[in-house]
Amino acid sequence: MQAAVAGFALGFSLILAIGAQNxxxxxxxxxxxxxxPVVLVCAWSDAVLVAAGVAGFGALAEAVPGLERVMRYGGAAFLLVYGARAFLAAWRGGEVLEAGHGAGSLARAVLTCLALTWLNPHVYLDTVVLLGSVSxxxxxxxxxxxxAVCASFVFFFALGFGARLLAPFFRRPLSWRVLDALVGAVMWAIAARLLLG
Incomplete structure (x- = not known):
């Protein structure tokens, strides 16, 4: 039981920081x-990565020369583009919060979520390397x-379904502009950290 509680605490603390995926x-x-679907993609992706780390695959990144560099630059490029789209949305003006307003396709939402998860090198450091070594x-x-896997499911379900509690605040277009600008800033800050090593 002590190991499970430690895994939950460490997993939750690693995922809590706001990032592109969150x-x-x-x-x-x-x-x-x-x-x-979005919270399931996030939680199951974390489950796969945590399982890989606990199983001892953290050495893979060290064994394949250049893998970390490719992941870092690919992730930074994706985050720069995604951040630019967020800044553009903030500049164009906010949206009105209504269920289904501006609904994108399920495939697009899932693909974006997969990219934000699997193209982020920090997710490998946190889940595969750090959680794997601590385990x-x-x-x-x-x-x-x-x-650790339980922490991912709890966090993503709470974030995804708990967001509706903020809905009254996001009925104003200005709130969306601020959120989009903050998302863009977070994306670009993470991309800068990746590019600067």
Whole structure:
């Protein structure tokens, strides 16, 4: 039980910081668009990565020369484009928050979510490398990994479905402009960190 609690606590603390993926889930939750598929993609992706880390695949990044560099630059390019789109949305003006307003396709939402998850090198450092190495300190690595996976499911479901509590605030277009500008700033800040190493 101690290993599971430690895995949950570490997993939750790593995922709590606002990032590209969390900002996207928040936006989908506020708009009430494809929330369940998006949170499932995030949580299951984390589950796969945590399982890989606990199983000891953290050495893969060290074994394949150049893999980290390709992931870093690819992720930075994606975040720069996504951030630019957020800034453009902020500049054009906010949107009115209504369920289904401006609904994008399910495929587009899922693909964007997959890209924000799997093209982010930090997700590999947090889940595969860090959680994997910490899990080695516990006799029951499986319980530690299960705790971390549980934290991902709790966090993403709370963020995606809890976002609707902020809906009254986002009925004003100015609120959306501020959110879009903040999302763009977060995306570009993460991209800058990736590019600067």
């Amino acid at each position: 900002a996207f889930v928040l936006r989908q939750g506020l708009r009430r668009e494809h929330v369940l 080695a300190q516990y006799e029951n690595r499986l319980a530690f990994g299960a705790g």
